[in-house]
C-alpha cells in the first residue's frame with residue numbers, strides 16, 4: 001500500500017476567500033485598501049510570513065510592521081473557515097484511496113492551527129494519518145524536510161505527492177518523489193512549465209491517475 005501526501009490550499013480546498021477576508025481585516029484595521037481575490041491567490045504558497053510580506057508590499061507597508069501584522073493575521077487565520085470550499089470530488093477520491101488501503105497525509109505551508117481548524121470544520125481530519133503544517137518544523141516547503149517527516153510517519157511503501165503550486169513541484173523534486181499537479185489551484189506560471197509527473201484538472205479520474213503513477217514509479 002502507498003503513502004499519498006497532499007498539499008492543502010489550492011489542492012484539496014479553495015481557501016483563498018477566507019485568507020483574503022483575514023488579510024483585508026488586517027489591512028482595514030491599518031486604514032489600508034483591501035487586496036483582491038486574484039492578488040490573494042498569487043500571494044498564497046510560501047506560508048503565512050511570506051503571505052503577509054507580499055500583502056504589505058502590495059500596500060507599501062514597511063518591513064518594520066511585519067511582526068505586528070503577522071501576529072494579527074495569524075489570530076484571524078485560526079477561525080477563517082466559513083468561506084472555504086472543498087474542490088469537487090476530492091472527498092470521494094480520498095475515501096476511495098483510503099478504502100484501497102493507502103495511507104494519506106497533509107504537508108501544507110499553512111500554519112498548523114488554521115490547518116487543524118479548517119480540516120475539522122470540513123470534517124476532513126478523519127481522512128489523514130499525518131498532518132504537517134508550515135510552522136510544525138523549523139523549515140517549510142520547498143525544503144523537503146516537511147515531506148520527509150510526513151512520509152516517515154506514514155511508514156513504508158511507494159509515494160506520491162499531490163500539490164497545486166511551483167513550491168510543491170520544487171518540494172517533490174527536492175525530496176525525489178513523483179508529483180501530481182492539480183491545475184485548478186494557485187500556481188503562478190503556466191502549468192506545462194511546472195515540473196510534474198502528471199497533472200489533473202478534476203478529481204473525477206484522480207484515483208486512476210494515482211494508481212497509474214504508482215504503477216509507473
Ligand SMILES: O=C(O)COP(=O)(O)O
Nearest residue numbers: 008009045047108109110
Ligand atoms: O499557506 C500557504 O502559503 C500555502 O499553503 P499550501 O502549502 O497548503 O498551499
Ligand SMILES: [Mg+2]
Nearest residue numbers: 007009010164
Ligand atoms: Mg497549495
